[in-house]
Amino acid sequence: LAENSIIEQGIPEHSVVTTCAYCGVGCAFRAEVKGNTVVRMTPWKDGAANEGHACVKGRFAWGYATHSDRITSPMVRDSIDEPWREVSWDEAVNFAAARFRRIQTQYGRNSVGAITSSRCTNEEVYLVQKLVRAGFGNNNVDTCARVCHSPTGYGLKTTLGESAGTQTFASVDHADVIVVIGSNPTEAHPVFGSRLKKRLREGGKLIVIDPRKIELVNAPHIHADYHLPVNPGCNVAVLNALAHVIVTEELHNTAFIASRCEDEAFAEWLLFISEQEHAPENLAEVTGIPAQDLRGAARLYAQAGNGAIYYGLGVTEHSQGSTAVMGIANLAMLTGNVGREGVGVNPMRGQNNVQGACDMGSFPHELPGYRHLSDASTRALFEDAWQVELDSEPGMRIPNMFDAAVDGQFRGLYCQGEDVAQSDPNTLHIEAALKGLDCLVVQDIFLNETAKYAHVFLPGSSFLEKDGTFINAERRISPVRKVMPPMAGKADWEATMAFANALGYPMNYTHPSEIMDEIARLTPTFRGVSYSKLDELGSIQWPCDDSAPEGTPTMHVDEFVRGRGHFAITEFVPTDERANRRFPLLLTTGRILSQYNVGAQTRRTENSTWHEEDVLEMHPHDAEERGVSQGDWLGIQSRAGDTVLRAQISERVKPGVVYTTFHHPLSGANVVTTDNSDWATNCPEYKVTAVQVTKVTEP
Ligand code: SF4
Secondary structure, eight states: OHHHHHHHHOOOOOOEEESSSSSSSOOOOOOEEETEEEEEEOOOOOOTTTTOOOOOOHTTTTTTGOOOOOSSSSOOOOSSSSSSSEEOOHHHHHHHHHHHHHHHHHHHHGGGGEOOOSSSSSHHHHHHIIIIIIIEEEEEEEEEGGGTHHHHHHHHHHHHSSSOHHHHGGGGGGGGGEEEEEEOOOHSHHHHHHHHHHHHHHTTTEEEOBBBOGGGGOOOOOOOOOEEEOTTTTTTHHHHHHHHHHHHHHHHOOOHHHHHHHHHHHHHHHHHHHHGGGSHHHHHHTTTTHHHHHHHHHHHHHOOOOSSEOHHHHHHHSSHHHHHHHHHHHHHTTTTSSSSTEEEEEOOOBOOOOOOHHTTOOOOTETTTTEETTOOOHHHHHHHHHOOOOOOOOOOOOHHHHHHHHTOOOOEEEESSOOOHHSSSSHHHHOOOOOOOEEEEEEEEEOGGGGGSEEEEOOOGGGGGGEEEEEETOOEEEEEEOOOOOOTOOOOHHHHHHHHHHTTTOOOSSSSHHHHHHHHHGGGGGOOOHHHHHHHSEEEEEBBBBBBBTOOSSSSSSBBBBBOOOOOOOOOOOOOOOOOOSSSSEEEEOOOTTTOOOOGGGGSSOOOOTTTEEEEOOHHHHHHTTTOOOOOOOEOSSSOOEEEEEEEEOTTTTTTTEEEEEOOGOHHHHHHOOOOOOOTOBBTTTEEEEEEEEEEOOO
């Protein structure tokens, strides 16, 4: 494809180093350009996250940026039943601003809000949360991390003191035993997945905790020492069983715990975890894992040397997502596997800028740098800089906004780069909420599913059309550099500024570097960050300040960010989504290598698998029981809704569990997912849905 592009477009004239806009690995590329057209993306050998490697998405799937579906003019309409009218930028933002002000006058200050996107740059996310706090006058701002890694923020902050992973990707080269739980790195984070496989081929040991046999379990020349096929919803029970074995067999690192962790919390936790109810023999049935495998895996992790844990949405997207994250941190502290290379707790962020979107303060309770709104001195700092009085009350989370919209209390939403109608759970509820809005402003590069319910469409800019920064899963701030002018005339940060100005809150940045300078002034962990330093160093891992002017590859080295590490009690509470007579199977979800999330970009880029449909994987035993053959159409029904998918009979899933991906709007995976959510953060429980599956005739 790349060579075809060069043949069609001609030899590139120059190149620009920038960062991939797909997953949380954050690979650096040279965009090779002729005129205003990219003719090839070449992985950059000096990229710290990828060292010259790339996957099929970053290398080939950038054609969406100039796809004919791009919308390049702002549009408005009075109601969602009317056709769109193309208008000027001024007319569009004035239309949106007038509606938002009218809504606030009629329904109160808290009746509007915004959702920011991990697809956008840090600078763009920062501006949206500033617009909400300073322009809307409330804290109703949330980010799509709410529906993926919000439990990481809560769990790691509670135990270690910082809402971020502890390591660099390169750290895996020094790991002796690697635990992969609820993550599928070779499909979802391919460049890191390859690095991990290299370490395994060199002799690293592997424990996979996943209901499904992911590729790592039986990859060529690799064999997982343990695959623990946990029943969906039972991660906390497994983590407790592992910790119980380590404690009761006295394999824990007493010196590390004594010198680095809170005594009282550890003593309390020790009593809890020593209880016989956490013994593998007592949890084998509920977890679906033989006791000897739980014991063997615990001994391996505790005794093999450097132990590193990598986890993903298979941990966070549960009703106990935050508890599981704390259970992972407990294990790392228990064995002294924190604070040096080759160890640590590593959340694999799905989208390119999940970490950054969280860092930038787009949570309803936190200002940039994870500082709670209730802190008067933090509020005073921002009030002084922004020249406004801030509301000290936390705003609404995304699910609260949708619930309030259904109830008629929430009437205006500014949705930046996030297709909530496809990606959020319980689609029918989301659609009802969106239909209830008096003004929905969608900012996106395509007319996505959410835009069907919008009154204002602000055309977005792709990663090739703007300057800015992304932050990957290892806290690495990397430059995004403009390769071609914005197709709609404005980059997203300029569109947000125009909306703010139309609302009467002035914003006058001339370049995203000025926004980063403001972030650095107001956020201690970013104090030493600037565009000139990024140009000089290539990338920087935060915290970056006077004591770490070139950034921090490994966190919590001598002490935890919170001081002493906190062992959290992790009581296992079974999810409400349990198999029963009416819904006897458990549905879980994931991704494939060649597609990306809702597929808005990858489905608009030619590659050999772009047309692949979402299918339902089912174990041969369950298929036989239902008379299902390969390729049959299946009806999937949950208490939230129903959809239809083709059968793929596979031993990758265990009996009683079915699995699908969510890359195509018509497959409707989220029509069946429910609004069950994490107790601490409301992250939806995408990974467990009780369903019935029946053979149906063609839809
Ligand atoms: Fe892009 Fe992720 Fe692939 Fe790297 S691994 S090229 S960041 S999609």
